[in-house]
Amino acid sequence: MVTDERLLEAARGGDEAAFTALFRRRQGAVYRFALHMSGEAAVSEDVTQEVFLTLLEGGGRFDPSRGTLLSFLYGIARNLVLRRLEKKRPEDTDARAEELAADEDILDDLTRRETIDAVRCAVLSLPMAYREAVVLCDLENASYEDAAAALACPVGTVRSRLSRGRAMLGQKLAAKPVRSLS
Amino acid sequence: MNEDRVLQALKALADNDRESEASAKVEERVLRGFHRHRARIRWHWAGVAALAAGVAIVAVLWTNGPRKVAVDSASPVIPQARKLARPSAAPVAALPRHAALESSPVRRPETREVVTDFFPLMNPAPPFERGQILRVQLPAAAMQTVGLPVREDHLADPIEADVVVGEEGMPRAIRFVRFDVQ
Numbered sequence: 001m002v003t004d005e006r007l008l009e010a011a012r013g014g015d016e017a018a019f020t021a022l023f024r025r026r027q028g029a030v031y032r033f034a035l036h037m038s039g040e041a042a043v044s045e046d047v048t049q050e051v052f053l054t055l056l057e058g059g060g061r062f063d064p065s066r067g068t069l070l071s072f073l074y075g076i077a078r079n080l081v082l083r084r085l086e087k088k089r090p091e092d093t094d095a096r097a098e099e100l101a102a103d104e105d106i107l108d109d110l111t112r113r114e115t116i117d118a119v120r121c122a123v124l125s126l127p128m129a130y131r132e133a134v135v136l137c138d139l140e141n142a143s144y145e146d147a148a149a150a151l152a153c154p155v156g157t158v159r160s161r162l163s164r165g166r167a168m169l170g171q172k173l174a175a176k177p178v179r180s181l182s
Numbered sequence: 183m184n185e186d187r188v189l190q191a192l193k194a195l196a197d198n199d200r201e202s203e204a205s206a207k208v209e210e211r212v213l214r215g216f217h218r219h220r221a222r223i224r225w226h227w228a229g230v231a232a233l234a235a236g237v238a239i240v241a242v243l244w245t246n247g248p249r250k251v252a253v254d255s256a257s258p259v260i261p262q263a264r265k266l267a268r269p270s271a272a273p274v275a276a277l278p279r280h281a282a283l284e285s286s287p288v289r290r291p292e293t294r295e296v297v298t299d300f301f302p303l304m305n306p307a308p309p310f311e312r313g314q315i316l317r318v319q320l321p322a323a324a325m326q327t328v329g330l331p332v333r334e335d336h337l338a339d340p341i342e343a344d345v346v347v348g349e350e351g352m353p354r355a356i357r358f359v360r361f362d363v364q
Contacts, residue, residue, distance in 0.1 A: 119195045
């Protein structure tokens with residue numbers, strides 16, 4: 001399989017097939033990252049589009065020695081998501097999480113769909129630093145190294161944020177025991 | 183809730199969203215962006231080639247005995263290499279000179295030259311004592327090679343430029359000319 005780096009090189013040289021292949025290979029991961037970070041499909045679509053357009057213009061800044069191309073894409077997406085979230089009121093996601101946590105009995109009637117939505121809301125209510133680590137490592141299965149490259153922080157920081165983020169999630173979901181979802 | 187249950191919940195969310203991706207519209211928009219990017223690249227290199235060709239012609243003309251143009255050795259002032267000066271007027275767009283002149287069959291309107299600062303073509307440049315200015319015609323894309331903005335729909339338009347040639351025959355600097363109809 002042609003590597004991402006080769007595809008990027010060819011795409012920057014004007015190879016449309018290479019660019020299309022790279023887009024189709026990686027757009028899902030970028031979209032899901034933006035979706036789990038923002039909770040909004042429209043924002044995720046805009047971010048995905050901007051990430052790849054930015055890659056065309058600024059792909060020359062990609063340095064393979066600092067991480068994979070996917071982590072570079074996550075890094076661009078992260079900046080775009082943060083910019084958009086800064087414009088929103090911070091209580092938006094917290095309010096949704098609190099709303100769910102308010103009714104302690106609701107989980108008895110949760111369907112699988114509702115449980116997943118509850119987890120989604122709990123993730124969205126995490127503070128940004130912990131949310132990033134959880135989304136990248138636990139939802140997108142990024143390696144610690146890739147996550148560190150995307151978040152521009154040491155691997156140890158990713159580990160500690162991930163641990164803390166999971167603990168916070170555990171507290172948020174404690175009142176709502178998650179059904180067996182395996 | 184312990185960490186295993188949290189991870190189980192997160193895995194359920196990840197599995198649920200595994201197929202999520204950006205819509206086909208995003209791919210269409212990104213590919214349109216790619217086509218624009220590729221066109222810009224092509225015009226950029228066309229500009230570089232045209233500029234190089236123009237400079238080469240100037241050098242040949244000079245070494246074969248150019249028509250003398252009065253040049254004050256103290257002028258033009260060539261900015262230091264890498265310190266690209268801002269144009270002295272609005273960005274030079276495609277030049278309507280010929281069209282403007284032809285638009286009045288009875289009486290040609292007066293035109294006024296507006297020029298940019300000189301942009302160095304040599305880095306580092308040897309000391310400049312004497313030289314000549316030669317006027318050449320280039321595609322507008324040549325302006326992009328020195329960092330000046332050009333609208334995409336004007337990249338192919340012919341523009342005029344003054345090339346400073348040192349007494350050793352080497353092109354030292356270039357400035358671009360716009361003709362404003364008065």
